[in-house]
Amino acid sequence: MAPKSSNSVSPTAASNALDSLWRSYVDTTPSRLKLIDAFLVFIMLSGAIQFVYCVLVTNFPFNAFLAGFSSSVGQFVLTASLRSQVNPQNREQFKEVSPERAFADFALGSIVLHFFVFNFLG
Amino acid sequence: MNLFGLIPSFLFVLLASSVGAADKASLTIQGAKLSVSSADGSLLNSQTLSPPETASPVTLGPTDVFKLAFTVVTSDSKTPVQPHQVFLRFYDPKTDEEGIHPIRVTSAGKAKLELNMAKPPLTLPPTTESPLEVTLLLGSYNYEPASFPLFSLTLPVSQPPPVHPDEASYHPLPSIFHTFRAEEKQPPQVISAVFTLLVLSPWFVLLVLWTQLPLSVPHLFSSEVLPFVVLLGAFEYLLVQYWVSLKLPQVLSYGAILGFLTAATGKRALSSLSKWRLGEKQ
Incomplete structure (x- = not known):
């Protein structure tokens, strides 16, 4: 295959692939998982903006930045693990973990995380 | 001598x-x-x-x-x-x-x-x-x-008398002046305001995304689930109060009471949710 043709073809192919990926996501993902995904996007955006602020403007007060950024990271991890545990496609791997149990873990972990975050806020 | x-x-x-x-x-x-x-x-x-x-x-x-x-x-x-x-x-x-x-x-x-x-x-x-x-x-x-x-x-x-090696220790030392690091300067208010809006903007994204989803919470206001949700909210309120006014021992004692209640209501709420979920499947 000539490099020229591959160069000219690949953008549309890539956009096609992304398009079909998005379609399949929208069509096949349960709405409860979409709810969690929206929350993950929210956390990611707010963490990224805080990081950009720290890099571009100032890290003062540093403890507030640490609390805000680490709450984003920690909440993202907790939510991502909740998502993987309640995902019906992962049923086989989490046989002994019911979705309710996963949510209880999520709630407990979030409360502990928030306790530390508020501790850091100072 | x-x-x-x-x-x-x-x-x-x-x-x-x-x-x-x-x-x-x-x-x-x-x-x-x-x-x-x-x-x-x-x-x-x-x-x-x-x-x-x-x-x-x-x-x-x-x-x-x-x-x-x-x-x-x-x-x-x-x-x-x-x-x-x-x-x-x-x-x-x-x-x-x-x-x-x-x-x-x-x-x-x-x-x-x-x-x-x-x-x-x-x-x-x-x-x-x-x-x-x-x-x-x-x-x-x-x-x-x-x-x-x-x-x-x-x-x-004569020659001057030899100076005792410890002689220097018997004089008042120069007074100590503490130097403090300069106060951190705040960024301009415009930049602060812009970044405050930017940091708050994901909430808007979240609300828009959630309103797009066909969601139903049929059991939220049932007598089993509502106490659990309310107690989770109370826990977050307690932590906000910890930031604002409370001291650590108070937070720990209130948290112990709240934690006990939340665990009890959570068990009840989640087990009933599990029953409903399994009932729907059957």
Whole structure:
């Protein structure tokens, strides 16, 4: 295959692939998982903006930045693990973990995380 | 210097021990003469001493020879006495340096002292241009101790006394000034406001995304689930209060109560949710 043709073809192919990926996501993902995904996007955006602020403007007060950024990271991890545990496609791997149990873990972990975050806020 | 520094304290013990016996006879000196001659033998200064009057000041050049002769006698019967201790004390009141020079006295009470300034004895203190006070100290077990100021003596300037290695520790240190790091400067208010809006903007994204989703929470207000949700909210409110006003022990005690209640209601809510979920499936 000539490099020229591959160069000219690949953008549309890539956009096609992304398009079909998005379609399949929208069509096949349960709405409860979409709810969690929206929350993950929210956390990611707010963490990224805080990081950009720290890099571009100032890290003062540093403890507030640490609390805000680490709450984003920690909440993202907790939510991502909740998502993987309640995902019906992962049923086989989490046989002994019911979705309710996963949510209880999520709630407990979030409360502990928030306790530390508020501790850091100072 | 150290060795001779001990002598005055020893003398002091002697003096103190003799205080008790008030009836002891006292000592004095008789026929005291001092002379200063130059290196070639010519006489520069000659005086007769009659304590307690002090003689006129004496000055010694770098090569002069100083001679002092006297006889120790009792003050009442003028009998010659050999005291146990006889010292010349050279004291500089300005620098507080002193030297104690022991004098040998014969059994007939006669004493002679010769100081050759070409070879000064080690007992002389370090000297400056200020004169030394010369005092004769007599000590004996059988007589009252005696101390006679004789004359003031100006010696050639010596090397300065060696500085004690710890001398520097005995001065006040310069006062300490604390320097603090400069206050962190706040970014301009415009930038702060812009980034506040930016950081809050994901909430808008979240709300938009959630309103797009077909969501239903049929059991939220049921008697099993609602207490759990309310208690979770109360927990978050407690943590906000921790940030705003509460102290750690209060938060821990309230948190323990809340945690117990939340765990109980959570178990009830989640088990009923699980029943509904399994019931729907069947």
